[in-house]
Amino acid sequence: ESVGSKTRRAFLYLAAFPFMDAMAWTHAGILLKHKYSFLVGCASISDVIAQVVFVAILLHSHLECREPLLIPILSLYMGALVRCTTLCLGYYRNIHDVIPDRSGPEMGGEATIRKMLSFWWPLALILATQRISRPIVNLFVSRDLGGSSSATEAVAILTATYPVGHMPYGWLTEIRAVYPAFDKVSACHRNVVNTSSAFIYFCAALYLLCFVMFWTPNVSEKILVDIIGVDFAFAELCVVPLRIFSFFPVPVTVRAHLTGWLMTLKKTFVLAPSSVLRIIVLITSLIVLPYLGVHGATLGVGSLLAGFVGESTMVAIAACYVYRKQVRSKLCRIW
Known part of the structure; x- marks a missing residue:
């Protein structure tokens, strides 16, 4: 199978990753603004740990023979899912209820x-x-x-x-x-x-x-x-x-x-x-x-x-x- 077709298939598999990454970074930015940098750091570390763990697990599955390309991609998705979940939970637990519905001119006005x-x-x-x-x-x-x-x-x-x-x-x-x-x-x-x-x-x-x-x-x-x-x-x-x-x-x-x-x-x-x-x-x-x-x-x-x-x-x-x-x-x- 050609390298080109494998590359195109990899891009197809990764189509949803930018959305997950954007969600994670959006919540990470809000958490950093409210000085929850420790939580953001923990989410990043959890991402890496999850990827390593899932690579180790998937290497012992049938994917290694059938579709080895899926091993790093699935591990990347699982790491992103862990990071995104951690950041979203941190946001809704610590910040969501304390953010005002509107901001005055002294805080930069309404966001558009x-x-x-x-x-x-x-x-x-x-x-x-x-x-x-x-x-x-x-x-x-x-x-x-x-x-x-x-x-x-x-x-x-x-x-x-x-x-x-x-x-x-x-x-x-x-x-x-x-x-x-x-x-x-x-x-x-x-x-x-x-x-x-x-x-x-x-x-x-x-x-x-x-x-x-x-x-x-x-x-x-x-x-x-x-x-x-x-x-x-x-x-x-x-x-x-x-x-x-x-x-x-x-x-x-x-x-x-x-x-x-x-x-x-x-x-x-x-x-x-x-x-x-x-x-x-x-x-x-x-x-x-x-x-x-x-x-x-x-x-x-x-x-x-x-x-x-x-x-x-x-x-x-x-x-x-x-x-x-x-x-x-x-x-x-x-x-």
Whole structure:
């Protein structure tokens, strides 16, 4: 049976997953707004545990022989069902009865479909560009090496280093939820901003431990051998890409910090250009760097870093633009 037909069948089986995922994230956002982050974390952990358990169960069933494609798909559905159920129960138990039917002007006014779309589409665009970045990198890296065995090795190195390299900065992305959860229109607003900023910079400082870890000899190799399960010779090829990954937390922290602030102000529309710039910088780096002698996995990770830096720079420019408009409006009210 062709790979294409199996892929189409997999997409058909996964047709209902976006709906479950959307339901889960909708309730997770409301829970985070009301500071139930522990419950959201428990739901995510339950998702992973459920997937592992159901994979173990289904591997002992007849599906392994009849339809092996269904094993990961059914496990994904069961994990999503557990996560969605946990979040929905948490919402209806803790929040549903305390949310007012209407919100006054001081809380942003009535929610409408138009307001939701204007808030949501820039964030969706950013997420979409983040999702397609890795496939673009894999494509350019493999074509740069002409589809040879070196290209296969480079893509394999990228596949192995992505999860390990994601460790220092993946969790920093969630910092963007701090401002919307704790910001209130009150006299203590400045204190909230200062405290949130201090917390964010403290989290960013923690990444130095990961920085030291990736730059300490033999530590990166040991992680890849013990956790990912590759041999030591292959792990040595992953050292340089992992050291490049150690610089990712800097632009990620800036992006998350300012994105959270702009989400609080409901000014997400200014974030849209950052996603476009990220793709432009990424593709430009993938085209230009080979002429400078950079190839393989180093080319892929270096281009990803350039894309992150470009995106964070544009977010910083957007935040400065919004801040200047706020200052000018305050001065106009004073005069």
